[in-house]
Amino acid sequence: MTEFIQHLINGLSVGSMYALIAIGYTLVFGVLQLINFAHGEIFMLGAFVGMYSALFFGFGQTSSLLGLFLVLTLSMLVCAGVGYVIERFAYRPLRKAPRINVLITAVGVSMFLQFTGQLFFGSDPKFFPQIYSPAGYWSVGSVQLNPLQFFVLGISLCLMMALHRLVFHTRMGRAMRAVSFNHDLASLMGIPTNRVISYTFMVGSALAGAAGVLVGLTYPKIEPLMGVMPGLKAFVAVVLGGVGSILGAVVGSLILGLAEEFVVGYWAPTYRDALSFGILILILLIKPRGLFGKIQIEKV
Amino acid sequence: MKRCAICFLSVFLSLFFSCTQKSSTNQNEIVIGEVGSMTGSEATFGVATHRGIELAVSQINAKGGIKGKTLRVISLDDQGKPDEAATATMRLITQNKVIAILGEVASSRSIAMAPIAQTHKVPMISPSSTNPKVTEIGSHIFRVCFIDPFQGSVMAQFAKDSLKLDKVAILRDVRNDYSVGLADYFTKTFTAKKGKIVLDQSYSAGDIDFKSQLTAIRAQKPQAIFVPGYYTEVGLIARQAKELGIKVPLLGGDGWDSPKLTEIAGSAIHGSYFSNHYSTEDQALHVQAFIKDFKDAYGVTPDGLAALGYDAAKVLAAALERASELNSEEITRAIAQTSNFQGVTGNITIDANRNTVKSAVVLKVAATGFKYLETIRP
Known part of the structure; x- marks a missing residue:
């Protein structure tokens, strides 16, 4: 029983990591109908910005909450900037091009960032400084909890709530929803669509940057290719939850995290990745819109 | 555009020729x-x-x-x-x-x-x-x-004869010939010496979360975990084992031998053992x-x-x-x-x-570095 509960907690913590990446993914898709494959690389960039800024300011020797928030903010800002640049120079010129061109560009941007990362950061794994490390572990019976995991989960939840507020309770959010509903109609209504799209990209990238720092904190080994697998897994979670739905992305990520955990814990560890992509295939076959996906009528 | 292409071509060609010239042997x-x-x-x-x-x-x-x-x-x-x-x-x-x-x-x-x-x-x-x-x-x-048959048996001998352990779990990297080989030879020697492998789990190089494997291992209550992987993963494994409250030592092979091991694992790896080719304490x-x-x-x-x-x-x-x-x-x-x-x-x-x-040496990871414990002869 304790083993089961421990697996449950581990699965939720892995799932919340996927969720942080997945909500940015799904946000961008909702507005642009573009699967931004470079999202995982922005996540990687966020981790490296976090590492270098922590080293620069000399955090990591002692555990400091203030330091973490500073690093987190900085990394989110830089990633938002990078997100803006990517959107402005890689995707905006293709706004009127067929969908497949943009998709291929997204793959290109992703590879560009991976290999630029290897060039600048070096491809050997780096140690992520422990900016904030709560002392000791909580144990309930023989179930061990790492307070850091709860802390990371807490920050993730706060970010998700902030995002929800942004999308559903602000003017910009309304504009984002309008653009996602119908791009051309929104621009006829006087909504500056290009600005809204840039803004969405920046928010999505900032979330990926935050995820990079938080994942670096919990799994302190970062490298330029670290975004590939989590990026793909977050993509699976997004499809599972329904592309474009924020709630769907969170639920999809948690389900994926738990499923992976139980496969490894009770069955065969080597099937972890096979399971994730098996889920992707199943969902695409049975329920292509995902769990929370809206039914869209293809307009002719 | 065309001029640009010609420029590039000439640069590439000159680079190519300079390379081929350099490689001609003296x-x-x-x-x-x-x-x-x-x-x-x-x-x-x-x-x-x-x-x-x-x-x-x-x-x-x-x-x-x-x-x-x-x-x-x-x-x-x-x-x-x-x-x-x-x-x-x-x-x-x-x-x-x-x-x-x-x-x-x-x-x-x-x-x-x-x-x-x-x-x-x-x-x-x-x-x-x-x-x-x-x-x-x-x-x-x-x-x-x-070679690995020897290295695997070294750690099995060490676990059984020097540490007096009977129950060991294994966590191997399935994408790595070295790791799979070591795990197999460890199992062979350890079971031949009447030791018991309580669980044989695996991961793939590049993974960052090992808690599910470690939770399954923890349930079997082993006295040590044999992790014949490379230092980057071993560092994270040690860290996560500590988070799960696993207090038994980890055992490993020469793939641990890197200063990055202690950097990533921190104090979580202290008290673990690995086999290596030489010790800096050799006089x-x-x-x-x-x-x-x-x-x-x-x-x-x-x-x-x-x-x-x-x-x-x-x-x-x-x-x-x-x-x-x-x-x-x-x-x-x-x-x-x-x-x-x-x-x-x-x-x-x-x-x-x-x-x-x-012969191989067994080293213990301590706060001050890798400490020499014993030499095991073939």
Whole structure:
């Protein structure tokens, strides 16, 4: 029983990591109908910005909450900037091009960032400084909890709530929803669509940057290719939850995290990745819109 | 646009020609090749080995070289990827015309390189690939380290006889020939000694979350966990084991030997044990001289891989000196005849299977570094 509960907690913590990446993914898709494959690389960039800024300011020797928030903010800002640049120079010129061109560009941007990362950061794994490390572990019976995991989960939840507020309770959010509903109609209504799209990209990238720092904190080994697998897994979670739905992305990520955990814990560890992509295939076959996906009528 | 293209083309062509000119061999030098993971997730393996080789070569050249010629090493990076290692080997042989190759550390990459060296009949010495398959590939492939059946049994002996453990769990890297081999040989020796493997779990290189495997292992209450992986993953595994409240020591092989291990794992790895090729606490004169020279040159203490790189280069140089002629056949024969060569990592005698039989040391990870515990002889 304790083993089961421990697996449950581990699965939720892995799932919340996927969720942080997945909500940015799904946000961008909702507005642009573009699967931004470079999202995982922005996540990687966020981790490296976090590492270098922590080293620069000399955090990591002692555990400091203030330091973490500073690093987190900085990394989110830089990633938002990078997100803006990517959107402005890689995707905006293709706004009127067929969908497949943009998709291929997204793959290109992703590879560009991976290999630029290897060039600048070096491809050997780096140690992520422990900016904030709560002392000791909580144990309930023989179930061990790492307070850091709860802390990371807490920050993730706060970010998700902030995002929800942004999308559903602000003017910009309304504009984002309008653009996602119908791009051309929104621009006829006087909504500056290009600005809204840039803004969405920046928010999505900032979330990926935050995820990079938080994942670096919990799994302190970062490298330029670290975004590939989590990026793909977050993509699976997004499809599972329904592309474009924020709630769907969170639920999809948690389900994926738990499923992976139980496969490894009770069955065969080597099937972890096979399971994730098996889920992707199943969902695409049975329920292509995902769990929370809206039914869209293809307009002719 | 067109002018731009012509510009690019001319730059590329000039680069190409300058490269080909540089690679043409000088009459007064002997060119050997080296393939290593200078970057990538096992970068410290490649860099340490390269430094060891570089030190050996500079010492040889300072003493007048080989047969009056200077020794030159062309080093190529394989980024830790087997396919890159194969490409690099091909390039060294066909383009740079090297007469012998040193490399690789990781068995998976040596296994990718060896068939190419064998077909072109270029002798290859692996400094530290311990998987038995490496030298089985052919008559031109050698190594100067012990092999996994021995290394696995060393840790099993140590666990059973010195630590007096009966129940051990295994966590192996299924994508790594080295790790799978070690885990298998550990299991064989440990069960033969009436020990029990309570659970055999696995992961894939590149994973960052191991908590599910560790939770399953924790439920079986082992007295130690054998993790024959490479340092990056082992560091995270140690950290997560501590988070889950697992207090038993981890056991491992020479893949742990990197300063990054303690950097990533922090205090979580203290009190764990691994087998290695040599200890810096060995007081023999030639070992201490090597450590001093290495520190003077690079400012860091050499790890086991640096020592093996040094030994591999020295063994090759001695063979080149002995060879009656500098052709493939004579060099291969000379390497095969290496006997009782005094290396930093022990006395090196190449046996009929082109392997080296040497003793291993068991080190304990402590806050102050890797501490020598005992030597286990084959």
